[in-house]
Amino acid sequence: MSLEGKLLIGQQAVSGERAEIRAINPASGEALEPVYRGGGEAEVARACELAEAAFASYRETSLEDRATFLETIAAEIEAVSDDLTQRGMAETGLPQARLEGERGRTCGQLRLFAAVVRAGEWLDVRHDPALPERAPMPRADLRQRHIALGPVAVFGASNFPLAFSVAGGDTASALAAGCPVVVKGHSAHPGTSELVGRAIQRAVAKCGLPEGVFSLLFGSGREIGQALVSDPRIQAVGFTGSRSGGTALMQTAQSRPQPIPVYAEMSSINPVFLLPEALKARGEALGTAFVGSLNMGAGQFCTNPGLVLGVKGEALDAFVKAAGEAVTASGAQTMLTPGIHAAYADGLGALAGNAKVREIARGQTGDGPHQCQTGLFVASAADFLADEALQAEVFGATSLVIECADLAEMQRVAAGLEGQLTATLQLDDGDLEAAKGLLPTLERKAGRILANGWPTGVEVCHAMVHGGPYPATSDSRTTSVGSAAIHRFLRPVCYQDLPAGLLPEALQDGNPLGVSRLVDGKREG
Amino acid sequence: MSLEGKLLIGQQAVSGERAEIRAINPASGEALEPVYRGGGEAEVARACELAEAAFASYRETSLEDRATFLETIAAEIEAVSDDLTQRGMAETGLPQARLEGERGRTCGQLRLFAAVVRAGEWLDVRHDPALPERAPMPRADLRQRHIALGPVAVFGASNFPLAFSVAGGDTASALAAGCPVVVKGHSAHPGTSELVGRAIQRAVAKCGLPEGVFSLLFGSGREIGQALVSDPRIQAVGFTGSRSGGTALMQTAQSRPQPIPVYAEMSSINPVFLLPEALKARGEALGTAFVGSLNMGAGQFCTNPGLVLGVKGEALDAFVKAAGEAVTASGAQTMLTPGIHAAYADGLGALAGNAKVREIARGQTGDGPHQCQTGLFVASAADFLADEALQAEVFGATSLVIECADLAEMQRVAAGLEGQLTATLQLDDGDLEAAKGLLPTLERKAGRILANGWPTGVEVCHAMVHGGPYPATSDSRTTSVGSAAIHRFLRPVCYQDLPAGLLPEALQDGNPLGVSRLVDGKREG
Structure with a gap:
């Protein structure tokens, strides 16, 4: 090479003639x-x-x-x-x-x-x-x-x-x-x-x-x-x-x-909504699976699940307990750059130092210079709604669980969120009505809505939307x-009465490119 | 009523409780x-x-x-x-x-x-x-x-x-x-x-x-x-x-x-390009027809032809002469508001007072209080390129003819234009090569390109573009x-693995709305 x-x-x-740029191996600190x-x-x-x-x-x-x-x-x-x-x-x-x-x-x-x-x-x-021949005007x-x-x-x-x-x-x-x-x-x-x-x-x-x-x-x-x-x-x-x-x-x-x-x-914190029946039926399994998503790529994904919402109670406690155990067992992972690692450490420290936030678990610390220690925290919905700082993205493998008094409060938290790339529902059959209540809010907040999955992993296909209202994206x-x-990266241009010799190939009579067209408002091909 | x-x-x-608004009949000045x-x-x-x-x-x-x-x-x-x-x-x-x-x-x-x-x-x-079943990931x-x-x-x-x-x-x-x-x-x-x-x-x-x-x-x-x-x-x-x-x-x-x-x-001045063969064959008729478009609605259209370009010479002179005669014969028309009329009078005065601009003709003055006097002016391409003020829209029935030394200079003027709603070509068969040379520039400048018509009159249909680069529009x-x-007024939302009971009707299996869909990248219906 x-x-x-x-x-x-x-x-x-x-x-170039400006300041030097040197890549740094974040695993070793070596330039x-x-x-x-x-x-x-x-x-x-x-x-x-x-x-x-x-x-x-x-x-x-x-x-x-x-x-x-x-x-x-x-x-x-x-x-x-x-x-x-x-x-x-x-x-x-x-x-x-x-x-x-x-x-x-x-x-x-x-x-x-x-x-x-x-x-x-x-x-x-x-x-x-x-x-x-059209009257009054052709x-x-x-x-x-x-x-x-x-x-x-x-x-x-x-x-x-x-x-x-x-x-x-x-x-x-x-x-x-x-x-x-x-x-x-x-x-x-x-x-x-x-x-x-x-x-x-x-x-x-x-x-x-x-x-x-x-x-x-x-x-x-x-x-x-x-x-x-x-x-x-x-x-x-x-x-x-x-x-x-x-x-x-x-x-x-x-x-x-x-x-x-x-x-x-x-910027996106990708809320995950744990609906009651799903949480009751499989809170523990959800907790473990959630940490798998949280730790992917040392949490350095735009779609990392940085916020989890559930109704306070035994089922949510079981989720938090299982997630906490998975976090405790999480190995340290090298982050992308010294700067990202330092910002992550600051974000983790700010959460840990917030009097309204309860620390549940931290992952293992590593031996390397820029390793990410997974973190899990809990706060009440009321405190979350009152403190904008808790909505800030912590880029890395840290997440905040929000305890809601009931589904109505969960709905209020959803309505108070900034724009997101994704919103995830964990639901069982019995949660359908609760999910229907949330969906209109989530559609206005996020570009992609998932059921019973995790937001990390973005399929490159025709139906994908990796976008969402500001500040998730600018557009x-x-x-x-x-x-x-x-x-x-495109804009429309209209051609009125152009002679055949001037028309772009795509617009010529007989559709030489064989592309799908809207002719007189009707789809052809 | x-x-x-x-x-x-x-x-x-x-x-309301704020300042009074009174409509004014611009034909009479009456509130x-x-x-x-x-x-x-x-x-x-x-x-x-x-x-x-x-x-x-x-x-x-x-x-x-x-x-x-x-x-x-x-x-x-x-x-x-x-x-x-x-x-x-x-x-x-x-x-x-x-x-x-x-x-x-x-x-x-x-x-x-x-x-x-x-x-x-x-x-x-x-x-x-x-x-x-997809490997490595479903x-x-x-x-x-x-x-x-x-x-x-x-x-x-x-x-x-x-x-x-x-x-x-x-x-x-x-x-x-x-x-x-x-x-x-x-x-x-x-x-x-x-x-x-x-x-x-x-x-x-x-x-x-x-x-x-x-x-x-x-x-x-x-x-x-x-x-x-x-x-x-x-x-x-x-x-x-x-x-x-x-x-x-x-x-x-x-x-x-x-x-x-x-x-x-x-804002748009909607340039009209008079190509040599068309100008030679029908300069006089074009001049008369042009003033018809210029006077429509007292020139108060976004698509009013405020700029005309031709190669200096006898054919362009014939166009200007015919247009000037039509302008002279143009009756005064009441403008929409006293403010618009005052701004028009200012714009007309600025053109008339510009030492680089030659006045060809003015239309009739009217008896009413807010009537528009049609105006026609000529300037050289070099002066137009050197003076940004000449590109400013004068909202009303005034237009500026630009004399170009040759087609290359016409092309330079086109390249120097701001974004436009429309660009119009007047061309005959012999102008096809000249038009082909201009078209790529015009596509980048305007939302709609017309041949052998006039920009006023915007069809409400599927292929219309009433838009264009800034400052014609903001987007x-x-x-x-x-x-x-x-x-x-729309944005996309993606739904991943949603249960049937949660899917919007438009996305349900069997396509109950019967709409055109892109399935696995292929157009259906």
């Missing part, structure tokens, strides 16, 4: 080679200039060519599988199986978007034929398709070094839509990012696409990100990270002379996982 | 009865409280019930046709035929949305069935539908007292999506607004819907609008009006603890006219 510590701008690899020097405004401008230059031809690539490009990226990533796993483990502390699985997911979603591109539904082709011939927004800025996430990073969901869906992508790689895993970035570079060259279709920048601090979002050529932003980071990008994007959409996936009208994510 | 000068909050008619007292924070809060209370049941009305409600609104509006025309003429100075046509369009679009609701495509139903059962965002604030426009006002496109599409609506009626036509508002009130009662589904507020100044957009129960905003007004609402919406989407349709991903406008 040869890493050069360079920024990838189009087909070039260039050295990894090579050094990456951050880019500045000049590198942002160059990458955006190339992206803009590439846009005109890239957005009009044929469905087949664009799909092949996405598949070529997947193949190029697979060609460096071993290097990716090795470097990814060193940079993130994540285990081998997780990185291999995440690589599979990353390549799988590139291939899913290839299929989506070929199917062409995303074009949303509509045709209202001319009605020259109708013109009106056709619609969706086109790509323009160059897109993508911010790699710390917690998914592959699936939400350089070639992750945001990049895949933006490329699928026809948008060139400028990635700002996460400083925690620059080597993994370079490996993936070079795979995309090779795919661009192999497919004969203009080099500006993809660039990869690095930079510490917020300067480079703000410069990227402020660049007039950037037309949309994809981001996965903290609430403060996402909110800052939203403000920058809105303050531009031309405001642009920001798709930021930020609840979309998803960042699954095929519908392509719609974030 | 009995008008009470009241705010309509749910089923009540209440008196019209009754007086409307503006509402304040209390009325905003009450309307939003009712809207929030109505939301839970309204958003789950059956497709049939909701469609019937929209049709009932149309019928109730038609039942007061004569009053509407009479009061509308007095409040706006628009002629009878225009108000009758606009009433037809308003009721037509309510019925279009009724058909859209019944068809159920807007639900975007998706189903990825469970794959329990897939859960995943279903998706779209649900309504929540209560919506709609701001009535001055220039379409019916079709973009109390029961206009924003209201119709929000109600179709399942969102209660709180309208802030435009102060220029409060009587027309009250008549329409009472028609909706009656439809709400007849259909047995919760009263909060609709309220109508009045208020002068920006206080009431800002209060409405700031109310935490409001989840989206529809607006048609000025760039400064729309931008202020965007900022308010983004500054909320929970930011919300704003759909503001603001280029949507349209405010046509059936796709419903998508502005």
Whole structure:
């Protein structure tokens, strides 16, 4: 594996001139080679200039060519599988199986978007034929398709070094839509990012696409990100990270002379509702299974179950007891970065030091420098409702159980929650009425509602919604996982009475692309 | 016709306590009865409280019930046709035929949305069935539908007292999506607004819907609008009006603890490109036809052609000469309000006083107090590119012809334009290559591209896009006219492994609603 510590701008690899970025192996604290020097405004401008230059031809690539490009990226990533796993483990502390699985997911979603591109539904082709005889006014011939927004800025996430990073969901869906992508790689895993970035570079060259279709920048601090979002050529932003980071990008994007959409996936505590019959029938088993979800990936998932609600009583006590025992038995896991570990330790300490919160259990402490000790706490619904701080996400394997006086109080807590990525119901047949009472509230709070499962694990498919009301995301009208994510980077254009020679292929008579169309309001194909 | 000068909050008619609003007949300058007292924070809060209370049941009305409600609104509006025309003429100075046509369009679009609701495509139903045997991980059962965002604030426009006002496109599409609506009626036509508002009130009662589904507020100044957009129960905003007004609402919406989407349709000068062969073949006829479009509705359309581009030479001179003669012959028309007339006079004066601009012709002056004198001016492309002020919209029947040295300069002017609602090509067969060169630029600048027509006149249909990049609108991903406008007020929710008894009807096995679905990524029905 040869890493050069360079920024990838189009087909070039260039050295930055700003502050050094060094990946740190969180399991050992060791700094990894090579050094990456951050880019500045000049590198942002160059990458955006190339992206803009590439846009005109890239957005009009044929469905087949664009799909092949996405598949070529997947193949190029697979060609460096071993290097990716090795470097990814060193940079993130994540285990081998997780990185291999995440690589599979990353390549799988590139291939899913290839299929989506070929199917062409995303074009949303509509045709209202001319009605020259209509009285009192004839109708013109009106056709619609969706086109790509323009160059897109993508911010790699710390917690998914592959699936939400350089070639992750945001990049895949933006490329699928026809948008060139400028990635700002996460400083925690620059080597993994370079490996993936070079795979995309090779795919661009192999497919004969203009080099500006993809660039990869690095930079510490917020300067480079703000410069990227402020660049007039950037037309949309994809981001996965903290609430403060996402909110800052939203403000920058809105303050531009031309405001642009920001798709930021930020903060969620993913409430789990233990309904009475389910809790009575299997409280202990639920407690054990819950901790399995809590500990996944050292709790470093956007969908980690950080809040559990039940009605106070023996059944909830049994759940808490079993969960507490599972927490006590939980081994320490290395967290992604020293910074994430420090923030987790602060969050855990704040919960433990909150007089309204009762500590139930802590997991084992580890020998490594940045290991996460699982935590479980309990508070009353009244105290939770009175203290906004208890709703704050603690990123890591800690959860808070809320004891509600009754179902009505559980409903009040649900109504008081901020926007969430997920809401989970644990229910048995006898809980159906209680669940029906909660569901309308949960639909307004979350992008995905689960029954008798756990929120961790996000399927990449057509029906998935990985999104939700603010602050879960900046835009609840979309998803960042699954095929519908392509719609974030498209806008409609209507063509009125255009001569056949000017019409885009997707809109030509006879439907040469063979895509599903809405003709006079009726679905065809 | 009995008008009470009241705010309509749910089923009540209440008196405001803020500054008086009086409609003024712009043709005579006469103030019209009754007086409307503006509402304040209390009325905003009450309307939003009712809207929030109505939301839970309204958003789950059956497709049939909701469609019937929209049709009932149309019928109730038609039942007061004569009053509407009479009061509308007095409040706006628009002629009878225009108000009758606009009433037809308003009721037509309510019925279009009724058909859209019944068809159920807007639900975007998706189903990825469970794959329990899949290795290494089984897939859960995943279903998706779209649900309504929540209560919506709609701001009535001055220039379409019916079709973009109390029961206009924003209201119709929000109600179709399942969102209660709180309208802030435009102060220029409060009587027309009250008549329409009472028609909706009656439809709400007849259909047995919760009263909060609709309220109508009045208020002068920006206080009431800002209060409405700031109310935490409001989840989206529809607006048609000025760039400064729309931008202020965007900022308010983004500054909320929970930011919300704003759909503001603001400012557009709708460039018309006269390509060489067409100009040569029919420059004179184009000049005359152009002025017909320019004068429609005293130029008070969002799609008014405020900019014309051609290559300098004899053919363009013939166009300008014919257009100038038509302008000179143009009768004065009463503008909508004294304020709009004053702003128009200012804009006309600024153009006339710009040393880089040559005045070609002015239309007739009228005897009335607020009449628009048509204007036609010419400037060079170089001067246009150097002076941002020349891109500013002059709301009314004035247009600026830009003389380009050649097609390359025309292309540069196109590339330098701000976002537009429309771009129009006048072309003959011999212009196809020139048009192909312009089209990619125009697609990035405008929501609708026309050939050999004029931008005024917006068909309400499925393929229409009345939208475009900022500052034409605040959100280029949507349209405010046509059936796709419903998508502005929806968001996706995913349901994972929900028991049959909890699934919304749209997602139940067997597709009981009979709607088009994406099953495992394949379109069915």
